Amino acid sequence: MAQITFIDLNKDSITLEADSGSLMELAVQNNIEGIDGDCGGVCSCATCHVHVAESDMAKVGEASEIEQDMLELDDNANEFSRLCCQIQVSEDLDGVTLTVAGE
Amino acid sequence: MGKSEIPDPFKHKRETTGLGHFNDQNDPVTMVLGLKDVRKCAHNWKTFQSGGEEVGRIVVPSEVAIRETRQIPFEVDPPEHKGYRDLLDPWFKRPLEPAYQEKIKAIIIGVIDEVIAKDSVEVVEEFSLKLQSRALTVLLNIPYEESEVWINWGKHVFRSEESDLDGEKAAILYDYIDTQLDKAAVNPGEDLYSVLLNSEVHGKKMSKEEAKGVMILTFAGGRDTIINAVTNSIAYFAEHPESLERLRNEPEITNNAVEELIRYFSPLTHMGRVATEDTQVCEHALEANSRISLCWASANRDERVFETPNEVVLDRKVNPHVAFGFGTHNCMGATHARQIMNILIGCLTEKVSSMSILSQEDNIEDWQEFQRKVGYDSLHVKFIGK
Numbered sequence A: 001m002a003q004i005t006f007i008d009l010n011k012d013s014i015t016l017e018a019d020s021g022s023l024m025e026l027a028v029q030n031n032i033e034g035i036d037g038d039c040g041g042v043c044s045c046a047t048c049h050v051h052v053a054e055s056d057m058a059k060v061g062e063a064s065e066i067e068q069d070m071l072e073l074d075d076n077a078n079e080f081s082r083l084c085c086q087i088q089v090s091e092d093l094d095g096v097t098l099t100v101a102g103e
Numbered sequence B: 001m002g003k004s005e006i007p008d009p010f011k012h013k014r015e016t017t018g019l020g021h022f023n024d025q026n027d028p029v030t031m032v033l034g035l036k037d038v039r040k041c042a043h044n045w046k047t048f049q050s051g052g053e054e055v056g057r058i059v060v061p062s063e064v065a066i067r068e069t070r071q072i073p074f075e076v077d078p079p080e081h082k083g084y085r086d087l088l089d090p091w092f093k094r095p096l097e098p099a100y101q102e103k104i105k106a107i108i109i110g111v112i113d114e115v116i117a118k119d120s121v122e123v124v125e126e127f128s129l130k131l132q133s134r135a136l137t138v139l140l141n142i143p144y145e146e147s148e149v150w151i152n153w154g155k156h157v158f159r160s161e162e163s164d165l166d167g168e169k170a171a172i173l174y175d176y177i178d179t180q181l182d183k184a185a186v187n188p189g190e191d192l193y194s195v196l197l198n199s200e201v202h203g204k205k206m207s208k209e210e211a212k213g214v215m216i217l218t219f220a221g222g223r224d225t226i227i228n229a230v231t232n233s234i235a236y237f238a239e240h241p242e243s244l245e246r247l248r249n250e251p252e253i254t255n256n257a258v259e260e261l262i263r264y265f266s267p268l269t270h271m272g273r274v275a276t277e278d279t280q281v282c283e284h285a286l287e288a289n290s291r292i293s294l295c296w297a298s299a300n301r302d303e304r305v306f307e308t309p310n311e312v313v314l315d316r317k318v319n320p321h322v323a324f325g326f327g328t329h330n331c332m333g334a335t336h337a338r339q340i341m342n343i344l345i346g347c348l349t350e351k352v353s354s355m356s357i358l359s360q361e362d363n364i365e366d367w368q369e370f371q372r373k374v375g376y377d378s379l380h381v382k383f384i385g386k
């Protein structure tokens, strides 16, 4: 079981628990504002963009090349950007905070 | 070639110059073929615009000669584009609601029941066109019966047998939409026409001409694309019964399968843009006011990104395709299209044991340098129920 905190578009902080699936699925199931997950998690739509808290970057890890290529063209991308459909829930992610990237 | 195969005619050019050239009514189009280049150009709306003065010019073949109404939000650039999308997006996300999905499911079960009883079914007219038209009534929130009118228009609202562009045929649609908007203005309801006419955009009431621009696009953008996606799916599952069997046993991969089939089929081959300044793409100089096209179909077979790009890998996990476009103008009907595909797969696994192709005529688009199969002019299939 991992506790994950999302900070949504309204700056509300929502902490959720999960033990499987992707972070995008977790966010969509819990109606986190700003995470749409249009493509269902195949890295095609970029509607699951989050900024990982700097201190959590090591836990979450870096984007793959394909994911980086998607993020490169996102105007809100920075060095902490990830597409959260590409992050699988695991114990290691316990305590991580993700901020939904704005439009 | 397999009966349901959709070959990639762009490979050689994509791997060499990265570009194709299409002479469209003396207004040439430079086709951008690689995935990264397509994405970059789609992202760069300032240099490669959709808006512009000449309505219809970003469509290939150009519709400059046959259309005056600006399609919205398709032929509008940021920042105005956003005002329209913010207004329209919630309506076009309704397919996420369970009640919407139930209606689509009932429609799809209906068309499947109709075809299972027959010895031979021409899928384009008797299955896909019906499915597409009936599903569109749900998107527009109008009575189911109205779909009869659109089914009777036949397969091609814009194209005739002789030519890809037929002003007279297109006029049928434009006149129809005019009439529907006039009706909605007098007698507003809960349908998309009425919602548009009563909405505000950019601080003022939406005009009839704007509403018409949205409706034309909704009809035009959502017709051949859905028909091809559905018909091609039937052909694919007919030829690959093992795939249907796999989805029966592993329904959890349905979403991946939908994205993969859409990538593989790429129902919209390409879409144009007009350069606003002298620029270049793939080291090729482009003059201001010249046209490019973003070739989604080619980008979706880019071997630098997709492993085994010419194979349908039903559970492909990382699939950064651009079949629904990319960036600003990404497809507004994608939620509706994805639900149709998802529910279609579910219903086929539930109700159909197998399908066999009896005969077919491929629909091959002629882009001069490239001959691309996009679907079928006709596809005769026998459906066997469970």
Ligand code: HEM
Pocket (backbone or CB within 6 Å): B042, B050, B072, B073, B074, B075, B085, B139, B217, B218, B219, B221, B222, B223, B225, B226, B229, B262, B266, B267, B268, B271, B272, B296, B322, B323, B324, B325, B326, B328, B329, B330, B331, B332, B333, B334, B336, B337
């Ligand atoms: C499998 C089916 C479909 C495919 C493959 C598809 C593909 C596309 C693509 C590639 C674009 C981007 C065009 C560009 O960048 O210039 C687009 C835009 C659009 N599509 Fe679709 N489409 C599909 C179904 C639909 C449906 C069902 C509708 C509505 C009924 C629709 C409405 C639109 C609209 C309104 C836009 C313009 C969005 C904008 O400019 O902001 N599409 N579509």
Ligand code: FES
Pocket (backbone or CB within 6 Å): A024, A036, A037, A038, A039, A040, A041, A042, A043, A044, A045, A046, A047, A048, A083, A084, A085, A086
């Ligand atoms: S859900 Fe589409 S890219 Fe993550």
